[in-house]
Amino acid sequence: DTEVTQTPKHLVMGMTNKKSLKCEQHMGHRAMYWYKQKAKKPPELMFVYSYEKLSINESVPSRFSPECPNSSLLNLHLHALQPEDSALYLCASSQASLVADTGELFFGEGSRLTVL
């Protein structure tokens, strides 16, 4: 069983909808990540939070808005998405220092998003 929990597992939304993806971990990890993965492609980094602060934003369109309310929770707010945003959205966490990250990621099971 994964120790990173993502909800919902599946989400279908229209282009005008607003929805959120949620992620929770209780491993005491201080770095949390959002990745996007299309079929037969590797995970593509979107955002990194380190100690609840946004440390990396990989030039993601503003229709994706991350939020880290506390060290255990990570949200991804979705608004005005396009059909090409349909993908598997993966949350991950890792132990982190302020200097460097271990690179050992623990992934949640993902949220499969379909935009109509």
Add this chain to the structure above:
Amino acid sequence: QKEVEQNSGPLSVPEGAIASLNCTYSDRGSQSFFWYRQYSGKSPELIMSIYSNGDKEDGRFTAQLNKASQYVSLLIRDSQPSDSATYLCAVNSFSGNTPLVFGKGTRLSVIA
């Protein structure tokens, strides 16, 4: 641009054989190296990490690192059909907040 290269496969091996998965990386400053396994429709799972030159063994899995050649590999001994998955090589340079760089993955098929 830091790059991690893998053959996309599919790599087909008979059950019981050794599967050899290879990965090269471009950043000489890379410090840590990981292999993730991803079953179809599932999320990636870390199976091996290696930080220094040489071999690291864990059960049927052996990771090999050669920093001079910028090459890392994963050997799977006594391959089982349950090993059929995509294997992602990932590299971390530890320079500041540089994120992990994933290769495109190699699809392994173990034939019973």
